[in-house]
Amino acid sequence: MPVNKYLNLIRPLINTKRTKEILLVNPTIIPVRQEAEKTVISIFDYNGTELKEFAVQHIVDCFECKDNNHITWINIEGLRKQDVESIGQHFGIHYLLVEDILSIGQRPKVDEIDGILFCLLNMLYFNEETSSVETEQISIALGKGFLISFQEDADRDVFDTLRARLRVANTKLRQSGADYLCYSLLDMIVDHYYLVLEKLGERIELLEEDIARFNDSRSLARINNMRKEMIVLKRNVAPVRDMVSNIIRSESELLQESTTKYFKDVYDHIMQANELVESYRDMMTSLQDLYLNKVNLKMNEVMKVLAIVTCLLAPATVIGGIFGMNFDIIPLTHQRKGFYIAVILMIIIPIGMLVMFKKRGWFKQSV
Amino acid sequence: MPVNKYLNLIRPLINTKRTKEILLVNPTIIPVRQEAEKTVISIFDYNGTELKEFAVQHIVDCFECKDNNHITWINIEGLRKQDVESIGQHFGIHYLLVEDILSIGQRPKVDEIDGILFCLLNMLYFNEETSSVETEQISIALGKGFLISFQEDADRDVFDTLRARLRVANTKLRQSGADYLCYSLLDMIVDHYYLVLEKLGERIELLEEDIARFNDSRSLARINNMRKEMIVLKRNVAPVRDMVSNIIRSESELLQESTTKYFKDVYDHIMQANELVESYRDMMTSLQDLYLNKVNLKMNEVMKVLAIVTCLLAPATVIGGIFGMNFDIIPLTHQRKGFYIAVILMIIIPIGMLVMFKKRGWFKQSV
Amino acid sequence: MPVNKYLNLIRPLINTKRTKEILLVNPTIIPVRQEAEKTVISIFDYNGTELKEFAVQHIVDCFECKDNNHITWINIEGLRKQDVESIGQHFGIHYLLVEDILSIGQRPKVDEIDGILFCLLNMLYFNEETSSVETEQISIALGKGFLISFQEDADRDVFDTLRARLRVANTKLRQSGADYLCYSLLDMIVDHYYLVLEKLGERIELLEEDIARFNDSRSLARINNMRKEMIVLKRNVAPVRDMVSNIIRSESELLQESTTKYFKDVYDHIMQANELVESYRDMMTSLQDLYLNKVNLKMNEVMKVLAIVTCLLAPATVIGGIFGMNFDIIPLTHQRKGFYIAVILMIIIPIGMLVMFKKRGWFKQSV
Amino acid sequence: MPVNKYLNLIRPLINTKRTKEILLVNPTIIPVRQEAEKTVISIFDYNGTELKEFAVQHIVDCFECKDNNHITWINIEGLRKQDVESIGQHFGIHYLLVEDILSIGQRPKVDEIDGILFCLLNMLYFNEETSSVETEQISIALGKGFLISFQEDADRDVFDTLRARLRVANTKLRQSGADYLCYSLLDMIVDHYYLVLEKLGERIELLEEDIARFNDSRSLARINNMRKEMIVLKRNVAPVRDMVSNIIRSESELLQESTTKYFKDVYDHIMQANELVESYRDMMTSLQDLYLNKVNLKMNEVMKVLAIVTCLLAPATVIGGIFGMNFDIIPLTHQRKGFYIAVILMIIIPIGMLVMFKKRGWFKQSV
Amino acid sequence: MPVNKYLNLIRPLINTKRTKEILLVNPTIIPVRQEAEKTVISIFDYNGTELKEFAVQHIVDCFECKDNNHITWINIEGLRKQDVESIGQHFGIHYLLVEDILSIGQRPKVDEIDGILFCLLNMLYFNEETSSVETEQISIALGKGFLISFQEDADRDVFDTLRARLRVANTKLRQSGADYLCYSLLDMIVDHYYLVLEKLGERIELLEEDIARFNDSRSLARINNMRKEMIVLKRNVAPVRDMVSNIIRSESELLQESTTKYFKDVYDHIMQANELVESYRDMMTSLQDLYLNKVNLKMNEVMKVLAIVTCLLAPATVIGGIFGMNFDIIPLTHQRKGFYIAVILMIIIPIGMLVMFKKRGWFKQSV
Ligand SMILES: [Mg+2]
Ligand SMILES: [Mg+2]
Ligand SMILES: [Mg+2]
Ligand SMILES: [Mg+2]
Ligand SMILES: [Mg+2]
Ligand SMILES: [Mg+2]
Ligand SMILES: [Mg+2]
Ligand SMILES: [Mg+2]
Ligand SMILES: [Mg+2]
Ligand SMILES: [Mg+2]
Ligand SMILES: [Mg+2]
Ligand SMILES: [Mg+2]
Ligand SMILES: [Mg+2]
Ligand SMILES: [Mg+2]
Ligand SMILES: [Mg+2]
Ligand SMILES: [Mg+2]
Ligand SMILES: [Mg+2]
Ligand SMILES: [Mg+2]
Ligand SMILES: [Mg+2]
Ligand SMILES: [Mg+2]
Ligand SMILES: [Mg+2]
Numbered sequence A, B, C, D, E: 001m002p003v004n005k006y007l008n009l010i011r012p013l014i015n016t017k018r019t020k021e022i023l024l025v026n027p028t029i030i031p032v033r034q035e036a037e038k039t040v041i042s043i044f045d046y047n048g049t050e051l052k053e054f055a056v057q058h059i060v061d062c063f064e065c066k067d068n069n070h071i072t073w074i075n076i077e078g079l080r081k082q083d084v085e086s087i088g089q090h091f092g093i094h095y096l097l098v099e100d101i102l103s104i105g106q107r108p109k110v111d112e113i114d115g116i117l118f119c120l121l122n123m124l125y126f127n128e129e130t131s132s133v134e135t136e137q138i139s140i141a142l143g144k145g146f147l148i149s150f151q152e153d154a155d156r157d158v159f160d161t162l163r164a165r166l167r168v169a170n171t172k173l174r175q176s177g178a179d180y181l182c183y184s185l186l187d188m189i190v191d192h193y194y195l196v197l198e199k200l201g202e203r204i205e206l207l208e209e210d211i212a213r214f215n216d217s218r219s220l221a222r223i224n225n226m227r228k229e230m231i232v233l234k235r236n237v238a239p240v241r242d243m244v245s246n247i248i249r250s251e252s253e254l255l256q257e258s259t260t261k262y263f264k265d266v267y268d269h270i271m272q273a274n275e276l277v278e279s280y281r282d283m284m285t286s287l288q289d290l291y292l293n294k295v296n297l298k299m300n301e302v303m304k305v306l307a308i309v310t311c312l313l314a315p316a317t318v319i320g321g322i323f324g325m326n327f328d329i330i331p332l333t334h335q336r337k338g339f340y341i342a343v344i345l346m347i348i349i350p351i352g353m354l355v356m357f358k359k360r361g362w363f364k365q366s367v
């Protein structure tokens, strides 16, 4: 029973479905992205003093914002092939970039093609229920006077505080160009990585506590699951560092000299996020070592005690055997206290052995 | 029997023939490549509006395409030394490159010699039956107005969708030069790597599931086989990244400025393929750890239960021995319920031990 | 009992609270830094011959020092948002830097924005009681003729000898500019890293001695704790190398050519501190190997001796069983010395076995 | 006996003499190279149409070839200090290079001093008998119109096919300069590395097969020996890559622009040889893991079966003890079938236990 | 006894004092260097034809050599703060360099400050008794026409052959400048590293031989000690490579163009010394693996044989128990040969088991 029982426990814990999700990334061949059911197109059209904030139903309704003198942020949540292609055509986004926007499992990167600076990365969310990191791909196309962001789904993003800030007139954000808006988006996204890292950090602490207290029988499976999340994290965070570094070194006309320092600030944060991911990985290795060493140690102790008990009882068996032999003449057998002498021997010898074992330090725990 | 039985199972599983294939790569000394039995030479000769698609029997029949104003794609499937040398001579391919084309086990690379940009890499296929990655070397010689591709065998390649696209007039592909055709070929090849990665990913998932369910006795051999495929993958994918990166940084006159962005797109994909290979390797290490830890754990549990049973029965043996001694006077022996008292002792003591073991948490599973 | 007992020992030893501290670093989102209760603002205003040393209550009281001809060092211990922002505004420190000063868990770095050279790093202290490395973030803003340092708390820093040196007139320090002061601060901080390294080194030695003597049952937990401190060290020391290297290569007008050699001296030290951290990590890995091998070895010896004892007693049990059988005719049973012959057999056979075991070298210790 | 027996087997297998050879490399201090007993000096003096091939007895006899208009290849097999110094003086080879030629255990490198391009590397041979890699140092001094090669011993080299090619007039080789000859020598040497790699590959396959079949008791020693050969390989192959890469990037007047592509071809091969060495190392690590896991697994199975047998027999011992007690009243003892009931119990209980063990999957092999 | 006995053996072997020495390196804070008791100041003042070799008592006596036209080598053995500062002041050695000279545990480096090229590194010696690597810090200050070397202690250095060569007139050494003298010193120091490497290599061989023969019970401690020496080696040798490389790339006026090739020769040697250190580390890892695997294997064999013996005796115990039961009717008990039948059973069954074990290959050694 015990062995089978823990197998039953482990089976659902080793999350093979999660492995499937992590491994199945194919950016081009079969564009398995389904057309979004729900699409939300919201627009901020602003300068330092004026702001129009509105939503449109059809993609064509935002075309007029392209050439006005305002900064325009078109945020498209939920991707439909036709929408993306049509907006791409109107705003001069090369079809290679359109392909990137529509692809899934793309590696974070920045590129400039035909006057469009294009950033692609993933927003990360932490799913508390499954203890896993979820991703939502976001593509940002920065043009002259406009910025278009494409999100995979319409239900969530990390830009709410940015929207609030946009609604305030005459701020640095409102007075700056589209490149500053681009920085602000990246800043929000990277800042949100820390929330995810924090949640994962909490899980690692809980795991360590359980291992320290030795009161969870699923630690191995949980460690294994956590290591998978580390793979997801690393894959999403590490290339963003290169991305931001490329932006800083870029000489694009779309990026003003004075905005560089802001991107450098993002760079600081993404650098540190990367180091945190590495620390987490170190920590997980340490934890796995600790866990396995502790399991091994406990097992050793159990086997040692069992072997000692078995060994201590062996002399009694021998003595019983000696006086159980059918010889005509056996010493002590006809004496009144013979039986008790034998029994006392059976007790004294193991005690003597115990003392010897003790002396050799066999009962010292080695943790 | 059991030990021998599993050895029988393992013997065919550890695939030493595969090791032979992987290790035996010698690009120069003994050109063991056999002359192809079957050779197919197919030609696309096109510009934006016109297209001639035809096959020739003899290599000389395609010589006339060299200096026409059209773009010519000569695809040679199945390599014969004489053919390659003769076409090399006519189209100005240096004999060092001819040697590369004819060699086997060559490392992917790009080179430019005497007005020919030369790419060599491997197409990858996944053999479902043997769960192994198969390679077919492809050499691409890009000249002014022509592109010649050399494939190892005539039975398969990954260019069918490209052929279909070529047959449509006035597309970007038809209107561009030979360098764009070169990009298209590389793009097809790299895209196909993802198919192979996907298949391998599926195998890893299955393996993980088997390990989680603990229902396969050949996991160790399968892990070992999978690690060999990882070596094949890494060897073929990693140098292609350098190759594409060199093309992008190349200042060859054969590559138009405007095609660079397309090669950058290929670069994105090959970068990501590389990272996937790394993820797979991490995953395999995790899996092997998990498997060995689980085997060890299960073994520990079995030994623990056996040791406990043996230990629990030892006191009964001692009691039996005590009352089996041949002393004249042994307490209880002449009482009516003496026997039952002894037997009850034999039962109570182990139960008491069990309770103590339980209290110490020795029956807690540690997974 | 023994197993539970060591679990009780280990529980408080595996320091999950420390893990929490190490993992919980979030530089931006929730600025959890509490407003300092105690703030100390002390000022050194000097040139080669004159020195004013005074403390002010309110931040505005130091504004006048900005544009005098003296070098001014404003040291702010204990951070309050309003203070930092107000001084930032007056001295032209960009709000991105103000944000960095107020953030926690920031990665060490150097930056120059709008005529301010900004260094951020951590001072390290060793807490003898908890054997852990404590950090205090320090930000240094170097402007033209002034230097402002921001410390997290008001109770300690590492600059006392520097203050003493400042009070002596006509020294190199007093005659040089603010950049030399900046160097002196960094030099003090880095020098203090060695004190921390030294303390940690002592702990490693003690740990090794305990493992060598085998007289501590908490070595595993202590090794684990030490590995966490290594993570803290590495995280704080490694980026400082990049920071100093960036200062040396910087072409800021705030740094005089002649000060470079001093920063190079700091670079030597931070390089070496880094290598020491690496040595320590190597040492810890060696120690953990040594410890686990020794535990394993000792366990093996115990089990071997127990198995030998059990094995030696088995023949006696068999002999007892043989002469205890109830056959009518059993040899020796009716002879006078029969019993003694049996007992002697019981003794001689194990002795023979012992001799054989000895010959095979089974009693040789293998350490 | 068994333990000692395998120790006897292992002793000669762990090849400490080989370790001595690998570790004892000292390029300068004690020039332990003994003067060669046999020296062969052979000369090819050629241009496109003419060829003189001859051997000389004394080193001075080749001095006249220096300033003729032909290309001269002087191949010196077997090194004597005086010879090398005298030829060095005549041909303008700096005494630092003479030192290098005469030293042993030198690291492969290229250098240009005073108009001499100097390459030093090792030719590798595979010793089939000892399964080890043998090295012969070769130094190449390329001057204007001449090339002098110095080999350690006179019995073997890898240039026979090159000599054959030199004897054919009007080939590329004959018409080119000394730099092309230099390329040809390096090409031959590097090509020969593949032969050695191939032989080592075969040994790895055999080793894997033995491990898979589990029919060799010396696998551990053989793995250990193979790992030493990997060290030799890596040490000799890796620096040659840097050497060739330096030649390609060199701007020496001794190397014609048009020869670069040939050195690039050598570079391809040495790159790949390096990757193969890495693959071999990976493979060896996998093999060692596999072997140890299999040994451990087999051991586990043996111990499990033994423990099961011991455990199954314990209840019978207890039952025997119960009915062997000397109570006046023991149930069943006076019944006719009492004995058989007891014996049947002794058989049924272990069978019941077996069934339980089986159900828990304890007889499933886990490979 | 056995367990304690080996602990006694191990205690002095794990050299915690050595750890203390290795870890306690603090270049600045507490300058624990004690003033040298013995100081030797020896001077070589030479040009191609003239040589004055003399020793002075007081540091001031060598001041006059600074501005003569000869090359002056002042070698100071044994450091006293006052001496170093006074000579520093006279010869224009910046006080940062004086600090470096007086510091201990400094990382090897080269620096140029105010017309002084400054090299600091360690001479290595091998202590045969303790099998440890000893270091002596040497600082070299190269100025225009003079070179001052500072050694830690007066009892030993590695320059005796150099002194002999200096005494010969009209050699390259005597005719060259102070930079060539500097090269010669570095060359001597690096050459001496090989002596130390050679000695360590011998120890590794001995260790391997002992492990192969399995005749030393202190191998674990010796491996551990050796790994510490590797840390010392790596720490001292690796930065010297950077040092020499920096000298080669330096554009100091103190270094003549023509001396570069000599420093390149030193670079070759230090490169190779580095690779040797890496090889040694690989070798040590292999050795530790080998040792632990062998210990484990031997332990396994012992436990297997013991378990087999115990298991083989169990059936005899059962048979003895069966015929020892007190049933009225027990088959065979009243037959004449009954006893012998039982005993023969007791012998035959274990033999049968042995045969079965043998068939399953349980007695095959797996090394
Ligand atoms: Mg995704
Ligand atoms: Mg997504
Ligand atoms: Mg969204
Ligand atoms: Mg941020
Ligand atoms: Mg921010
Ligand atoms: Mg080639
Ligand atoms: Mg191939
Ligand atoms: Mg192929
Ligand atoms: Mg094909
Ligand atoms: Mg593609
Ligand atoms: Mg595509
Ligand atoms: Mg793309
Ligand atoms: Mg910041
Ligand atoms: Mg902090
Ligand atoms: Mg802090
Ligand atoms: Mg403070
Ligand atoms: Mg300092
Ligand atoms: Mg200092
Ligand atoms: Mg040399
Ligand atoms: Mg050699
Ligand atoms: Mg040699």
Ligand SMILES: [Mg+2]
Pocket: D077, D136, D151, D152, D153, D154, D155, D156, D157
């Ligand atoms: Mg030779």
Ligand SMILES: [Mg+2]
Pocket: B028, D187, D188, D190, D191, D265, D266, D269
């Ligand atoms: Mg070749």
Ligand SMILES: [Mg+2]
Pocket: B028, D187
């Ligand atoms: Mg060739």
Ligand SMILES: [Mg+2]
Pocket: none
């Ligand atoms: Mg074990």
Ligand SMILES: [Mg+2]
Pocket: C265, C268, E096, E099, E100
């Ligand atoms: Mg210094």
Ligand SMILES: [Mg+2]
Pocket: E104, E105, E106, E135
């Ligand atoms: Mg030292």
Ligand SMILES: [Mg+2]
Pocket: E105, E135, E136, E137, E152
């Ligand atoms: Mg020293």
Ligand SMILES: [Mg+2]
Pocket: E077, E136, E151, E152, E153, E154, E155, E156, E157
């Ligand atoms: Mg000395």
Ligand SMILES: [Mg+2]
Pocket: D028, E187, E188, E190, E191, E265, E266, E269
């Ligand atoms: Mg030397």
Ligand SMILES: [Mg+2]
Pocket: D028, E187
């Ligand atoms: Mg020398």
